[in-house]
Amino acid sequence: xxxxxxxxxxxxxxxxxxxxxxxxxxxxxxxxxxxxxxxxxxxxxxxxxxxxxxxxxxxxxxxxxxxxxxxxxxxxxxxxxxxxxxxxxxxxxxxxxxxxxxxxxxxxxxxxxxxxxxxxxxxxxxxxxxxxxxxxxxxxxxxxxxxxxxxxxxxxxxxxxxxxxxxxxxxxxxxxxxxxxxxxxxxxxxxxxxxxxxxxxxxxxxxxxxxxxxxxxxxxxxxxxxxxxxxxxxxxxxxxxxxxxxxxxxxxxxxxxxxxxxxxxxxxxxxxxxxxxxxxxxxxxxxxxxxxxxxxxxxxxxxxxxxxxxxxxxxxxxxxxxxxxxxxxxxxxxxxxxxxxxxxxxxxxxxxxxxxxxxxxxxxxxxxxxxxxxxxxxxxxxx
Amino acid sequence: xxxxxxxxxxxxxxxxxxxxxxxxxxxxxxxxxxxxxxxxxxxxxxxxxxxxxxxxxxxxxxxxxxxxxxxxxxxxxxxxxxxxxxxxxxxxxxxxxxxxxxxxxxxxxxxxxxxxxxxxxxxxxxxxxxxxxxxxxxxxxxxxxxxxxxxxxxxxxxxxxxxxxxxxxxxxxxxxxxxxxxxxxxxxxxxxxxxxxxxxxxxxxxxxxxxxxxxxxxxxxxxxxxxxxxxxxxxxxxxxxxxxxxxxxxxxxxxxxxxxxxxxxxxxxxxxxxxxxxxxxxxxxxxxxxxxxxxxxxxxxxxxxxxxxxxxxxxxxxxxxx
Numbered sequence: 045x046x047x048x049x050x051x052x053x054x055x056x057x058x059x060x061x062x063x064x065x066x067x068x069x070x071x072x073x074x075x076x077x078x079x080x081x082x083x084x085x086x087x088x089x090x091x092x093x094x095x096x097x098x099x100x101x102x103x104x105x106x107x108x109x110x111x112x113x114x115x116x117x118x119x120x121x122x123x124x125x126x127x128x129x130x131x132x133x134x135x136x137x138x139x140x141x142x143x144x145x146x147x148x149x150x151x152x153x154x155x156x157x158x159x160x161x162x163x164x165x166x167x168x169x170x171x172x173x174x175x176x177x178x179x180x181x182x183x184x185x186x187x188x189x190x191x192x193x194x195x196x197x198x199x200x201x202x203x204x205x206x207x208x209x210x211x212x213x214x215x216x217x218x219x220x221x222x223x224x225x226x227x228x229x230x231x232x233x234x235x236x237x238x239x240x241x242x243x244x245x246x247x248x249x250x251x252x253x254x255x256x257x258x259x260x261x262x263x264x265x266x267x268x269x270x271x272x273x274x275x276x277x278x279x280x281x282x283x284x285x286x287x288x289x290x291x292x293x294x295x296x297x298x299x300x301x302x303x304x305x306x307x308x309x310x311x312x313x314x315x316x317x318x319x320x321x322x323x324x325x326x327x328x329x330x331x332x333x334x335x336x337x338x339x340x341x342x343x344x345x346x347x348x349x350x351x352x353x354x355x356x357x358x359x360x361x362x363x364x365x366x367x368x369x370x371x372x373x374x375x376x377x378x379x380x381x382x383x384x385x386x387x388x389x390x391x392x393x394x395x396x397x398x399x400x401x402x403x404x405x406x407x408x409x410x411x412x413x414x415x416x417x418x419x420x421x422x423x424x425x426x427x
Numbered sequence: 428x429x430x431x432x433x434x435x436x437x438x439x440x441x442x443x444x445x446x447x448x449x450x451x452x453x454x455x456x457x458x459x460x461x462x463x464x465x466x467x468x469x470x471x472x473x474x475x476x477x478x479x480x481x482x483x484x485x486x487x488x489x490x491x492x493x494x495x496x497x498x499x500x501x502x503x504x505x506x507x508x509x510x511x512x513x514x515x516x517x518x519x520x521x522x523x524x525x526x527x528x529x530x531x532x533x534x535x536x537x538x539x540x541x542x543x544x545x546x547x548x549x550x551x552x553x554x555x556x557x558x559x560x561x562x563x564x565x566x567x568x569x570x571x572x573x574x575x576x577x578x579x580x581x582x583x584x585x586x587x588x589x590x591x592x593x594x595x596x597x598x599x600x601x602x603x604x605x606x607x608x609x610x611x612x613x614x615x616x617x618x619x620x621x622x623x624x625x626x627x628x629x630x631x632x633x634x635x636x637x638x639x640x641x642x643x644x645x646x647x648x649x650x651x652x653x654x655x656x657x658x659x660x661x662x663x664x665x666x667x668x669x670x671x672x673x674x675x676x677x678x679x680x681x682x683x684x685x686x687x688x689x690x691x692x693x694x695x696x697x698x699x700x701x702x703x704x705x706x707x708x709x710x711x712x713x714x715x716x717x718x719x720x721x722x723x724x725x726x727x728x729x730x731x732x733x734x735x736x737x738x739x740x741x742x743x744x745x746x747x748x749x
Contacts, residue, residue: 213482247665415665423659423669426648426688427453427479427619 045084048077048121052114062117063090075151081126081168087111087136088119089150096120097137099146101163101400102371108137126168130398131405132371133163156404157232163402176241177234177407183244184210186236193282197274198264202256204279206287207236209243209250217288219251219418221297221321222275224265224304226255232403238410246420247411252287254279262342265303267310267349275307276315293320293361297417301325301406306346312362313353320390321417322364325406329377354381357388364389365413367406369399433684433715433726445639445680448653451646452721452734453619453688459730460644461493463722464614469642471613472497478504478628479620479648490618498616499608503628506601514597517590521631524586528579532672535575540670542568543704550700556707556741565707572673572708576656579675583630593633602632609637619647619688622659626652626675635678643680647688650717654686655679658709662695671705683712690716690736696744703742714738721747 051069055062066088077084087096096111111120126132133156137144148155149164156165186209195202205226212218229235235253242248256279258264264271280296283289289296298308298319305327312319330337331350337343364385368378375396385392395412399405415422433450449467454460464473473496477484484504491498511518546564555561592598609615615638617625625648629635643653651657660671687694694716695701706714715737722730728747735747 211482216482412665421621421623422664423661424621424623424674426622426651427455 076166083124085122093118095139100134103373127398128170130168132166183240185240195274197270205255207253217290219295220289222254224300233407246422246425248414249418249420265307267345272311272314275311276318297321299323320362323413324366326368357384360389364392367395367409369405371400447642449644450650450723452717453647453719469614473614474612475500475616477618479625517592517595520590531578538571568708614642617645617649622648650686652677653680661693685709685712688717699742702738706738706740
């Protein structure tokens with residue numbers, strides 16, 4: 045912030061060559077300016093600009109925050125305090141000639157990707173990208189096997205991919221985890237790399253991971269009985285026939301984020317004794333205590349399911365790992381559900397982090413979730 | 428005062444004579460074993476125990492390529508797998524013993540976690556290593572460890588007495604083959620890996636009496652196997668420092684020593700209270716961290732400076748130097 049204040053002071057001097065000062069500033073600066081846990085967002089593209097807004101996904105802040113203009117210039121800035129270890133994904137809405145246009149921060153190379161494109165990323169200086177999310181040349185990679193199963197529930201064939209850990213041996217069986225939004229978990233949360241690393245480091249047990257995808261995703265994942273039946277009575281038996289999957293619910297995990305977490309929980313409730321390990325990230329566990337939920341018809345079955353789950357929690361013969369970002373609107377629902385899991389599940393853990401509803405948040409929680417649900421022999425290895 | 432030497436078990440009439448014992452740190456990324464063997468003029472065939480590599484036990488090509496010696500892999504992991512298939516009358520009670528060990532371990536964990544937390548909290552509270560409450564907490568922690576080891580030893584002894592696996596023809600044949608493989612070997616190499624598997628296989632095949640009549644070169648988990656007690660530890664798990672716990676007895680060829688391979692990676696060396704509690708808990712044994720490049724030859728340090736270090740009972744760390 046100090047550097048920006050010095051710039052503003054220089055820009056305000058009479059006769060200052062403002063363009064030259066700004067060009068020098070942007071050339072020598074990494075944006076946003078982050079000092080400790082304080083960020084300053086900055087925009088200047090050298091062109092006439094009417095206004096700039098910070099568009100972000102931080103629940104609790106106004107969803108659209110106007111940047112302040114530096115007097116006598118078309119440069120804008122916005123200071124923002126960040127919680128420790130926070131990550132904020134954002135875009136700028138830049139208004140020119142009366143029209144606003146969303147774009148990534150042109151001066152920030154850090155991007156996070158999702159199925160809709162990418163966002164700029166502003167991490168607090170105390171945030172560190174976990175090293176186990178980055179390709180480790182010494183970690184031997186698992187292989188992917190593509191497959192297909194015919195689903196009577198959906199009346200069509202369903203594709204999947206199965207991650208087989210490096211060194212898997214004939215005659216040996218492994219735990220299995222089924223992943224909702226599997227392609228996105230691979231593409232945007234680097235889940236294959238994470239699995240390679242965590243298994244290589246003995247933190248997670250060698251396991252089979254089935255990456256699945258919804259076809260009419262939002263409908264299928266919204267506490268849909270067809271999806272629950274498909275997972276328990278079609279996909280799981282098929283995978284057990286085709287792959288060396290250990291027998292017993294303690295070796296059968298199911299996971300997902302957002303609606304995928306809802307589908308995972310719903311599957312466990314609808315088919316008790318099938319799924320013994322649940323990894324639920326940023327679950328869209330909307331419920332009502334009174335009145336309507338006002339989230340749209342798509343959410344109706346979810347709200348109905350979660351309301352029933354809260355009113356009469358069934359015994360969950362499962363370990364439940366739950367996580368949610370504190371910047372998500374879903375944090376309230378997740379916090380409310382955790383005590384229910386504590387009572388109804390075999391064991392439950394909940395992690396809150398200062399991050400949003402995004403794939404990097406979900407990636408960064410994989411170690412905690414998987415090591416707790418499927419711990420590897422880390423303590424035993426001294427190579 | 429930190430000792431600069433390790434203590435091989437005293438020679439006595441009723442104990443096997445240890446010819447020579449060389450302890451190495453982790454052999455990755457740069458193995459020092461070939462140079463050490465060359466320096467010690469070990470030219471004949473060498474036996475290898477790599478059961479800690481589990482199903483990769485036979486993948487010893489890199490080691491064979493690095494050594495001029497003939498390498499005879501004793502294949503303990505593989506031998507045991509055959510017995511699992513063919514000697515179920517021995518393996519079934521063995522499995523029951525392992526289940527009983529797990530239950531004992533669960534009780535131990537309940538106790539040791541609490542005891543360790545109390546000792547650490549007391550020392551953090553006032554920093555006084557001589558505080559009677561802290562000293563009592565350490566004594567209690569040691570009692571918990573001793574109780575666990577006593578129960579575990581009882582389970583092992585009962586299995587040996589009741590089942591007498593050495594009398595089973597298939598087990599006897601395997602042990603004879605191991606003895607034959609060892610005969611004529613100039614040295615025994617014990618590799619690291621999964622200490623639980625390594626320890627269990629080595630004890631199942633009763634290697635203790637067989638291994639002491641030739642020089643031993645052991646690294647990482649292999650080094651842990653030769654001590655009196657094996658400590659499992661890791662401070663950098665997904666949930667922070669775990670509760671260090673004993674696995675079991677080792678062969679006890681090295682007295683008064685607990686090895687911590689990969690200690691710089693696994694231990695929070697910046698937490699002096701944590702280290703002081705660890706050191707006092709294991710006292711009078713010396714706590715020795717082993718890194719790549721560490722070499723103790725018959726107790727004397729000859730490895731790279733700083734690749735081994737001891738943790739004193741005040742939590743201070745002292746690097747070894749040749």
